[in-house]
Each structure stands twice: as structure tokens, then as C-alpha cells.
Amino acid sequence: MIKIITDSTCDLSNELIQKYDIQVLPLYVNLGDESFRDKEDITVEQVYEWSDKHKTTPKTAAASIGEVMEVLEPYKEAGDDVIIFSISESMSSINQNMRLAAQELEYEDHIFVIDSMNLSTGIGLQIIEACEMAQKGMAASDIADYINNLRPKVRSSFVIDTLVYLARGGRCSSVAALIGGVLNIKPKIVVEDGKMIVAKKYRGPYKKVIKQYVKEMEADLLKARKDRVFITHTPCDDGIVDGVRSYLEELDYFDEILETNAGCTVGSHCGPNTLGVLFIAGDE
Numbered sequence: 001m002i003k004i005i006t007d008s009t010c011d012l013s014n015e016l017i018q019k020y021d022i023q024v025l026p027l028y029v030n031l032g033d034e035s036f037r038d039k040e041d042i043t044v045e046q047v048y049e050w051s052d053k054h055k056t057t058p059k060t061a062a063a064s065i066g067e068v069m070e071v072l073e074p075y076k077e078a079g080d081d082v083i084i085f086s087i088s089e090s091m092s093s094i095n096q097n098m099r100l101a102a103q104e105l106e107y108e109d110h111i112f113v114i115d116s117m118n119l120s121t122g123i124g125l126q127i128i129e130a131c132e133m134a135q136k137g138m139a140a141s142d143i144a145d146y147i148n149n150l151r152p153k154v155r156s157s158f159v160i161d162t163l164v165y166l167a168r169g170g171r172c173s174s175v176a177a178l179i180g181g182v183l184n185i186k187p188k189i190v191v192e193d194g195k196m197i198v199a200k201k202y203r204g205p206y207k208k209v210i211k212q213y214v215k216e217m218e219a220d221l222l223k224a225r226k227d228r229v230f231i232t233h234t235p236c237d238d239g240i241v242d243g244v245r246s247y248l249e250e251l252d253y254f255d256e257i258l259e260t261n262a263g264c265t266v267g268s269h270c271g272p273n274t275l276g277v278l279f280i281a282g283d284e
Contacts, residue, residue: 001080002134002143005071007063007094008038009087010123011232013260020131025071025084027094028061029264035061036264044234044267051268057165060265062094068101076107081140083130083147085123087265088194089115112144117194120266121230121258121278122156128228129280150280155220156191157199158232158276159213161206163187165271188213189270206273207240214247214277221251225280228256233275234267240275248277 005023006012017024026037031050036042038060051057075082086095095115102111116123126147133143160166163185186209188200202209221229231244241259248257262270 001078002140003075003080003082004085004127004131004134005082006085006123006127007087007092008263009092009119009265010085010127011120011260011262011266012124012127013258016124016128016258016260020128022127022131023071025063025068025094027063027087027092027265029268030059030061038265039263042264044262044264047264047268048235048272051165058264058268060092060268062092062097065097065100065104068094068097069104072101072105072107072111076105076110080110082111083114083134083140083144084111085114085116085127085130087119087123088117088191090194091119091196110140112140114144114147115194116154117151118154118156118191119196120156120158120262120276121232121260122154122191124230124260125154125228125278125280126150153225153281154191154278155224155281156276156278157188157213157217158270158274159186159188159202159206159209160270161186161273162271166269207237207243210240210244210275211247214244217277218251220281221248221277221279222253223282224254225282226253226255228258228279229254230278231257231259231275232262232278233259234262234270235272236275237273240273244275244277254279 008024008026026040029036084098089095098113102108116126130143186202187198189196190199
């Protein structure tokens with residue numbers, strides 16, 4: 001048997017987690033002296049309320065090596081193979097903790113730790129691929145090799161409405177160049193080589209910016225893998241999300257249009273009114 005595990009930054013919905021029988025290892029969100037498990041003990045709305053009150057971004061923390069071992073141990077005892085995904089190693093120590101946990105259990109030959117080099121449903125896209133391959137009976141080592149080769153094709157981008165949260169968190173170094181300038185800039189953030197960079201700067205009402213953002217992707221969307229596309233967002237105006245879904249539906253291209261909400265770990269750094277369209281590029 002192959003078990004698929006991921007940290008909570010994958011931002012997959014409960015329906016998808018249940019559908020593919022994925023186990024989620026929560027990361028932590030620390031509000032001052034209090035620690036909460038992402039998506040289990042706290043909501044992103046509570047994070048924003050605390051962040052705005054204290055004028056700072058909460059600290060996020062990885063699960064410890066011991067906690068990862070507790071999750072993995074039953075699968076060692078059952079003799080199962082495990083594929084475990086993490087947010088980009090450049091953004092968190094969870095990938096390293098996963099590797100160390102596998103070593104401590106002396107089960108590295110059966111635990112395949114994958115650095116997604118991504119975040120949010122950029123990880124989720126890889127996880128679903130792995131789940132579908134496991135359902136077809138492929139070996140865990142072959143799945144891990146396939147996913148590692150697939151990673152560069154994952155296209156993750158999002159537009160944020162305010163620089164405040166990303167600037168507080170310091171996770172995107174290129175945002176620093178925008179601070180001190182015009183704070184009404186709405187940057188397009190893309191993930192490249194496991195890091196977040198500012199790819200474009202928009203101005204204007206957020207709803208108009210989002211329309212421009214998705215329209216500019218049309219050529220790439222129509223060359224993407226047809227299986228699925230994600231709309232992933234922090235709390236957003238329903239009309240904005242519905243408009244993006246309608247646009248993707250009008251393309252009449254994707255087999256599935258999946259909508260998910262960003263969890264506390266990702267959402268705390270991006271802020272409300274953040275929306276991204278994520279997909280896998282097709283073969284050239």
C-alpha cells in the first residue's frame with residue numbers, strides 16, 4: 001500500500017482530502033504566546049483579526065521531527081510505502097524535519113519525501129497526480145521520480161490586494177522594493193525555483209486587476225494540462241471568485257475547475273483578497 005501525506009500548506013479542500021484519502025500534517029500558527037494547528041484550531045479570519053490588532057504577521061512553525069515520526073510510524077509498522085509532500089524547502093523547515101524523521105525511523109527506503117518547491121495548491125496539483133498514479137498501482141519510487149520531473153511544469157501565481165501582510169512577513173524579498181512606494185500596488189506573485197517573486201505590478205480596483213490577471217494567462221491556460229485548474233483564494237468577495245470561475249468555464253477547456261480556500265499558513269502572509277489560478281503546463 002502507498003500512503004500520501006502532506007503538510008497543511010497544500011490548501012486542498014476537505015472534499016479532495018477525503019476523495020483521495022490524503023493525510024494532512026498541520027503546521028503551526030503562533031499568535032503571540034499561543035500556538036494553533038493550521039486549519040484545525042484556527043481560521044484565517046481569526047488570524048487576520050489578530051494580525052490587524054497587533055500590526056504584525058503571526059509566526060508560522062513546522063511540525064517537529066518527533067511529530068512527523070508519530071505520523072509515519074504506523075506506516076512503517078504496516079510495511080507501507082509513504083510519499084510525503086512539503087511546502088518549498090526555502091519557505092519552511094518542515095521538509096528537513098520530514099527527512100530527518102524518516103532517517104530516525106530507519107525507513108528511508110520506503111518514505112519518499114518530496115520538496116514541492118511550491119506552495120498552496122501548487123503542492124495540491126502534485127499531490128493529486130501522485131494519488132491518481134498510486135490508484136493505478138504504480139510503485140512509490142516511480143511516482144516520486146515522476147513528480148520530481150513534473151515540478152517545473154507547475155504554474156503557481158496569485159495577486160494580492162494589499163502589501164501589508166506580505167511586507168510584515170518578509171517571505172517575499174522582492175516585495176521590499178515596493179514598500180515605501182505606492183502601497184496601492186497589487187503585485188502578481190509567482191513561484192519560481194521554490195521562491196516567491198514579484199512578476200508584475202497592477203494598479204486599480206482589485207476586481208478589475210483580477211480580470212486582467214486571468215485574461216493575460218489565457219494563452220498559457222489553453223496550452224495547460226486539461227485535467228484540472230485551481231482557483232485558490234483567501235477571503236474574497238464572492239463576485240470576484242465567481243467572475244474567475246465563469247471566465248474559466250467559458251474557455252471550455254478544463255475537465256475540472258476546483259475552488260479551494262487558502263489556510264492560515266499561506267493566508268497569514270498574503271492577506272485577504274488574494275486570489276490565484278494554478279495549473280500544470282502542458283507538453284510543448
